[in-house]
Amino acid sequence: MKMLTMIIADDEPFIRRSLIQVFKWPEEFGIEIIGEASDGQEAYELCMELKPDILFTDIMMPFLNGLQVAEKLKAADCPTKIIVISGAQDFAYVQNAMKVNAEGYILKPVKLDEVRELFTKVTARIHHERDNRLNLEHLKKQLQDHMPLMREKFLQNLIAGLYRNEQEIWDKIRYFALPFRQGDPLMAGVLELDDYQGAVAKFSEEYKQLLYFSIGNIIDECLEAHPCAVSFVASENMFIMLFCLPEGPAAASLTSLCGQIISGIREYLRLDASIGLGRVCSLVGQIEDSYKEALSALAYKFYTGHASVLYINDIQPETKTLQSTFFYTFHARMMNELKAGQTDNVLELLDTLFARLSEPRLQIGYVQSICAEMIFTSARTLYEIDEDIEAVLKDRMTIMDTLYAQRNLTQLKAYMLELFRNLSTYVAGKNTSKNSRSINRIKTIIQEGYARELSITKIAEEVYLTPNYISLLFKKETGETITDYITCIRMDKAKELLLATDLKVMEISERVGYENPHYFSTVFKKTTGVHPLKFRTGRDTPS
Incomplete structure (x- = not known):
């Protein structure tokens, strides 16, 4: 334990000598006496120079009395603890000593037991405070070391909509030193690799991690041209960008910037990527909506092809359309229920969708395109888990002809309900026996391979299914997650x-x-x- 330091102040040399010699200070209290003062001014100057842990001082001294020394040290933020010696006639001074944060007082004539007891308490308190200070400094260092991870976690929570209080969000933005200014509009962008599974399937996990790191670097280098922007990773194939637009929504310049990012990834990594951009929002708490709109915009690269920049305003003009957040949530739920073969839930979701599509300001062409997208997305999703699904779906041209032949909403809804009833019923029949085999196979893989690195992606590869699907299936059939x-x-x-x-x-x-x-x-x-x-x-x- 580190030795404490002390200065003794008294205007009488004999008393100073006595106080120094009365105890073996290092052995008994762990205190080293590093100075003596014969008056208050000298005591103050020594304390400011040497910063001792303790000043053991008489109250009545020339130039400055003990309380005046304590007051000046307190005003100078000197951390030295004060212990005062006072005559009984100076008891009023003792009361004032408490007001200047003196650690204790000793009445004359001095009694050794009282001195020993007081110094034992004071040194214990100093060591306790020192330990707390060291622990606090250690925690602050740990906090600083983890700042990048905490910043990324905050941004992930922000786009997930976990914060609702606008002031709380801005307090966090300032804490993490993000380059945003309150009052300026914001916009979210999402970058994904095109044909992700095919692009990275041949790579080792180490190479994949290097790939994600490289993509992040390319994004950050390009964003240097836009100083009010940050980027972070939401998942393996989802890189988020948040833009602050102090001079208004310069969509053209952002589109150009996104094009540079896409070109950089193609040039250096030989991969195609697309970026979706959401709408501008005036409140930072609305950035979740802009993020989900950016995701919705990305879905339209099915029509535009690879290496596209898709701005939600270009895809869904300000004429009446479905709210992007509703469609994003609906789409995800529909795919999950369809893969699980939950026919009643699928039909109920379609009823909900058509209740929205029945609004009079929606044009029939837009409604038909929503239905077409639902059909083909479902086909692609189900093909991942059952290649025979094409037996239930007719060829694409026939589907499109039939869909666009429905000239009113009632007929279109009836067609969609029949088609998705057939799809879901087929999947439910397949799932009954197939699910049991898949679950048993997954359990066997885990029981045999628990000692090695075991991820949901690797398990999915061994059972020839997608990670999302086996996670959904395992949870549904067993009541627990694969990770658990x-x-x-x-x-x-x-x-x-x-x-x-x-x-x-x-x-x-x-x-x-x-x-x-x-x-x-x-x-x-x-x-x-x-x-x-x-x-x-x-x-x-x-x-």
């Missing part, structure tokens, strides 16, 4: 190894698939309620 099941298997095996072997926690961690022993211990404690070593010793102890 992997953790459960690993924790069960860890318990066996803890009880049946003398392996170290680090070795057990590696054997059950965790490279980081600390993370393994954290997961184990969260799952079982106790640390691995406590689990081992606790089970060995008779109850």
Whole structure:
């Protein structure tokens, strides 16, 4: 423990000598006496120069008395703790001593037991404050080290709509030093690689991570031309850009900037990417809507082809259209219910959609295009899980001819309900036996491969299904997520190894698939309620 330092101040040399010699200060209290002062002014100057932990001072001294020294040190933000010696006749001074944050006082004649007791308390308090200060500094350093991750998490939460209070959001924006100014409009953009699965399928995981890092660098370099913009990663194939537009919505300049980003990715990485841009919003709390609009705009690259910049205002003009946030949510739910073969839910969702499409300001061509997109997106989604789905759907030309032959909303709705009823019923029939086999296969892969790196993507590759689909299927059939099941298997095996072997926690961690022993211990404690070593010793102890 680091030695504390102290200055003794008294105008009588004999008393100073006595105070210095009365205790073995280093041995008994861990205090080193680094100076003496014969008057208040000298005591003040020594404290300002040497910054001792403690000033042990008489109240009555020349030039400045002890309380005046304490007041001046307090005004100068000197952290030195003050302990005063006072005669009984100066008790009024003692009361004032408390007002200047003196740590304690000792009445003359001095009693050694009282001095010992007071210094024991004061030194303990100083060490406690020092430990707290060191802990706070350590926490601040950790906070600074994790600032980039915290900033990215905040931005992810922002576009997810987790914050509703506008002032709270701006407080966070200022804390993370984001280049936005309150009052300026904002816009979100989303970049995705075109044909993502085909583009990265041949790459190792290390190369994929390098690829994502490179894409982020290209985006950041291009955004330097727009100083009021930030970028971050939302997922493996979703790079988000938030633009602040202090001079208004310069859509043309943003489109040009996005084109540069796309060209850079094509030039350096030989890959195509497209960018969707949402509408301008006046409040930062509305950036979620702009983000979802950008996602909706990206869906239209099906029509425009690869390497496109898609601005939502160009796709959905200000004439009456479906709210993009509604369609985005509806589309995601429809695909999930369809893949699960939930026919009643599919038909109920279609009823909801057509209730929106029945608004008189919507033109029939727009309504028909919405229906066409739903059909072909569903076909692509279902083809990923069952190549025989084409047996239920007619060829594209026939579907388009039939769809556009429906000249009113009632006929169009009836056609869509019949088509999606057939699709969902077919998937439900297939799912009954297929789901059971898929679930058992997934469980077997996990039970046999828990000791190696095991991701949902890798499991999906082994069962020839998409990650999203097996996640949905596993949760629906078992009531738990694949990640939770992997953790459960690993924790069960860890318990066996803890009880049946003398392996170290680090070795057990590696054997059950965790490279980081600390993370393994954290997961184990969260799952079982106790640390691995406590689990081992606790089970060995008779109850």
